[in-house]
Amino acid sequence: MADLWTIEEARFAEGAKTICGVDEAGAGPLAGRVYAAAVVLPRGWSHPWLDDSKKVTERRREALYDILIHEAAAWSVAWADEHEIDAINILNARMLAMDRAIAGLPAPPDLALIDGNRCAGIRGRCETVVHGDARSASIAAASILAKVSRDRYMLEMAERYPQYAFERHKGYPTKLHYERLRRYGPCPIHRLTFLKKL
Helix, strand or coil: CHHHHHHHHHHHHCCCCCEEEEEEECCCCCECCEEEEEEECCCCCCCCCCCCHHHCCHHHHHHHHHHHHHHCCEEEEEEECHHHHHHHCHHHHHHHHHHHHHHCCCCCCCEEEEECCCCCCCCCCEEEECCHHHCCHHHHHHHHHHHHHHHHHHHHHHHHCHHHCHHHHCCCCCHHHHHHHHHHCCCCCECHHHCCCC
């Protein structure tokens, strides 16, 4: 696990006191919010399952979520909804959700490590880390919280709009999802700007 702390340790050596990792989940789906999380881990914290959320099984993600919200030094989850996504586009909505997650921390971090190659719109000192969810413990932790939070939200939406089978595809553009969209049309949580193909 030591390699997941390489980036953070280099920034600590440069004088940063608190570092949060930030990641989002749900940029690609046709429906629902895009979620983001910001996590400040105790220095050196590790867990054998901690990794990019896409590489962790659903069962382990759920377990890690519960561990992280109890053991992280600080954490915050935020989102931008489908109306904001349609109004400002998904890229800007991702940035908005991440900025909201950082703002939700109990105290501003000295540095926010942002997964990806953009941090425009993020207030405060930030640094991008390409493939950060596989290279940084803090970003990997944020990826877990964001992914689990969004999946849980989509399960709630599956109960509200059962005809779309959101519990099976979480809003992503699958064959089943397109079939249900053609049959029933969009519901209130669909991103209308993502439905140009229909």
